[in-house]
Amino acid sequence: MEQIIINGGKKLKGSVCISGAKNAALAIIPATILAEGVSTIENLPNINDIKHLVIILESLGAKCSFLNETTLKIDATNIKKYRAEGDSVRKIRASYYLLGALLSRFKAAEVEMPGGCDFGGRPTDQHEKGFKLLGATTTMSHGLIKTEALNGLQGSNILLDVVSVGATINVMLAAVLAEGSTTIENCAREPHVVDTANLLNMMGADIKGAGTNVIRINGVKKLKGVNYTIIPDQIEAGTYMIAAAITGGDITVKNIIPQHMDPLTAKLVEMGCEVFEGDDYIRVRGSENLTAANVRTLAYPGFPTDLQPQITALMATTDGIGVITESVWDNRFQYVSELNRLGANITVDGRIAVTKGPSHLTGAKVTAIDLRAGAALVLAALNAEGMTVIDKAVQVGRGYENIEQKLKGLGADITVI
Ligand code: EPZ
Numbered sequence: 001m002e003q004i005i006i007n008g009g010k011k012l013k014g015s016v017c018i019s020g021a022k023n024a025a026l027a028i029i030p031a032t033i034l035a036e037g038v039s040t041i042e043n044l045p046n047i048n049d050i051k052h053l054v055i056i057l058e059s060l061g062a063k064c065s066f067l068n069e070t071t072l073k074i075d076a077t078n079i080k081k082y083r084a085e086g087d088s089v090r091k092i093r094a095s096y097y098l099l100g101a102l103l104s105r106f107k108a109a110e111v112e113m114p115g116g117c118d119f120g121g122r123p124t125d126q127h128e129k130g131f132k133l134l135g136a137t138t139t140m141s142h143g144l145i146k147t148e149a150l151n152g153l154q155g156s157n158i159l160l161d162v163v164s165v166g167a168t169i170n171v172m173l174a175a176v177l178a179e180g181s182t183t184i185e186n187c188a189r190e191p192h193v194v195d196t197a198n199l200l201n202m203m204g205a206d207i208k209g210a211g212t213n214v215i216r217i218n219g220v221k222k223l224k225g226v227n228y229t230i231i232p233d234q235i236e237a238g239t240y241m242i243a244a245a246i247t248g249g250d251i252t253v254k255n256i257i258p259q260h261m262d263p264l265t266a267k268l269v270e271m272g273c274e275v276f277e278g279d280d281y282i283r284v285r286g287s288e289n290l291t292a293a294n295v296r297t298l299a300y301p302g303f304p305t306d307l308q309p310q311i312t313a314l315m316a317t318t319d320g321i322g323v324i325t326e327s328v329w330d331n332r333f334q335y336v337s338e339l340n341r342l343g344a345n346i347t348v349d350g351r352i353a354v355t356k357g358p359s360h361l362t363g364a365k366v367t368a369i370d371l372r373a374g375a376a377l378v379l380a381a382l383n384a385e386g387m388t389v390i391d392k393a394v395q396v397g398r399g400y401e402n403i404e405q406k407l408k409g410l411g412a413d414i415t416v417i
Contacts, residue, residue, distance in 0.1 A: 003417040004393040006381035012249035012410040019045040019401040020230035024192035026094035033101040037225030052088035083110040100173030108148040117370040120331030130171030155180030163299040176205040178219040190300040234260040244284035252283040263303040292322035309376035315355040316344035322355040335373030338366040363388040368395040
């Protein structure tokens with residue numbers, strides 16, 4: 001997918017089925033390495049980052065096969081290597097989960113520096129802090145992160161300086177097979193942290209407290225392969241909810257966990273949308289005259305940073321002044337210049353963006369700089385009068401399964417090249 005072409009101005013109507021959670025899948029696939037057995041993971045999103053992870057696991061000696069588009073069977077029995085390197089490792093951020101998983105199984109791991117979206121630096125000091133407290137020493141040379149626990153891994157008390165999804169999950173991966181008990185304090189509470197803990201417990205781990213800010217783990221001797229179904233994607237769901245708002249449409253977002261959407265639901269209602277919640281769906285009705293509001297991104301259960309570009313695009317089209325504060329990342333407003341190319345009136349000062357609306361958006365040629373920025377451009381294009389061409393659309397494919405079909409199903413005039 002190189003380009004997305006959208007002729008905007010249509011009210012999107014109908015229902016869309018949400019795929020499995022990307023950021024749960026990117027943690028759960030590496031976690032299967034911890035068992036010398038076979039695991040089957042269901043409800044995987046069919047996106048590029050998953051394919052990179054499969055390439056990496058196979059390079060380590062795992063046998064992977066897709067039973068269908070969303071079900072992956074992983075036989076991790078014969079993994080012998082604990083060095084993960086190559087193009088795929090450098091391409092995705094989630095490669096760092098291989099550190100925790102391989103360290104847990106082999107008491108050593110070597111992983112090339114991960115890639116992923118750049119929001120002004122993606123430090124891993126908290127990951128290393130956790131590994132160190134568990135008895136591992138971590139060094140970095142020639143672009144390779146090496147960590148090893150010569151005397152094995154011992155449980156420990158870890159207080160994370162920063163609420164970090166990656167560090168919480170990576171430390172969990174490293175602690176489940178350690179000797180003794182581990183507590184992780186000030187940990188992340190995202191749905192995909194809970195999903196990963198649930199998988200590990202099904203494999204035979206002993207983890208309590210996932211979803212709160214203290215996780216307690218008692219190390220066990222062995223884990224076994226399991227069948228597991230990934231939770232629905234909170235961020236994909238939120239993106240389609242915002243699509244209803246930004247086009248003044250009426251969309252039912254199905255196969256979701258509505259509670260995961262609470263911060264966005266509350267914000268859309270505050271801005272003037274009608275929102276109806278069912279057991280596993282949310283229906284959003286936009287309107288012509290939404291009013292701007294203020295948004296501050298925070299770790300879960302706050303407003304997700306991964307919906308910040310999307311809500312900013314919506315805010316530009318609403319009446320009044322909107323202030324969006326990005327509390328998680330240093331520099332996650334680089335995409336705003338592309339939104340302004342479509343006629344938005346947004347000014348950025350460090351971690352704060354201010355939108356003045358309503359702006360009448362008009363189609364233009366724009367570029368997706370990362371996954372969620374690309375989603376924001378898609379949303380703006382759906383609102384804009386005329387044709388918008390989004391370059392580097394491969395970024396959008398990294399996190400949105402079948403976006404062309406899903407949007408066409410809602411009445412969008414979209415072509416993907
Ligand atoms: C995960 O990244 C997600 N990626 C990101 O989603 C998401 O934006 C982020 O969590 C926050 O929710 C995946 O799950 C693959 P963090 P992660 O560690 O784990 C600081 C997307 O679009 N920090 O929770 O890398 C860090 O600088 C992607 O799907 C440290 O200081 O994020 C940031 O300010 C983009 N030291 C804050 O913590 C560390 O060791 C949160 O980062 C680690 C993080």
